[in-house]
Amino acid sequence: MNDNRSMIEVMRNRKSIRTYKTENISDGDYQAIIEYIQKAGSFSGPFNRQGKVALVQVNNNVTDKGIKLGTYGFIKNPRAYLVGITEKNKYSLVDFAYSFHKLTLFATGIGLGTCWMGGTFSRNSFEQELSSIKDGEFIPCITPIGYPNEKERIFDKAVRVVVKADNKKAWEKLFFDAAFDKPLREENAGPLAIPIEMLRLGPSASNKQPWRLVVSPDRKTSHLYIEHTPNYSSSLGYDMQLLDMGIAMCQFDMACKELSLEGKWIVEDPEMDLPNSNYEYIASWQINS
Incomplete structure (x- = not known):
């Protein structure tokens, strides 16, 4: 390439x-x-x-x-x-x-x-x-x-129509501003707007798009969560949607690198109030200080 x-x-x-x-x-x-x-x-x-x-x-x-x-x-x-x-x-x-x-x-x-x-x-x-x-x-x-x-x-x-591959969820369904009760608007995402959009566009199993992102008020930390689809891949013996989270992290990270937004993924659960029991913390992306 x-x-x-x-x-x-x-x-x-x-x-x-x-x-x-x-x-x-x-x-x-x-x-x-x-x-x-x-x-x-x-x-x-x-x-x-x-x-x-x-x-x-x-x-x-x-x-x-x-x-x-x-x-x-x-x-x-x-x-x-x-x-x-x-x-x-x-x-x-x-x-x-x-x-x-x-x-x-x-x-x-x-x-x-x-x-x-x-x-x-x-x-x-x-x-x-x-x-x-x-x-x-x-x-x-x-x-x-x-x-x-x-x-x-x-x-x-035909397969794309069946799995609704071209129907990506809107920003307000996936991304949040400081807490889960406040949707993040694209025009308020600052330098993270393009990386977040790349995350949104990533492929996922059956196009479920299980990723959820909460961005800190100063836009220096982004907390990534999965919203599990109950029993989605139980017959396979593993949670296939965890693969979707790695894809999301890759899309976000690679966009940040291209835009010279230097940062790293860390695991430090902010212990936020979650919308329901299907939510689980995965990791946080933090801009290098």
């Missing part, structure tokens, strides 16, 4: 791609992905939890080992998959999603399509393919990669 390209532009324009061209990924693009994974090494984010990513090439969703990878018909003509591996606990999931989303944005920036998948794939088939999964680890998410097939995206558009 061109280092001068705006990551904010990439985040604004990224869409989930489910239908791909049948042409193979170019050697240059494939090597760029490999080098990114090798350079990243351990896929850790702000909380320094350990994760890793495997790159699996496929032909008609069949690997070189002859294993059929199951995506329940949601993905057409993928050329490869990026497969995430981490531990099944709160901050490992959030942390890994942060770093995995950076990889998907990198792939988007070099012209590849991606589609976050946390539930609509057969974990067993991917586990059979990989030998790098240790005790205590599992596959929380994958993404196909390949070149978007712009001419045959009727299926993609």
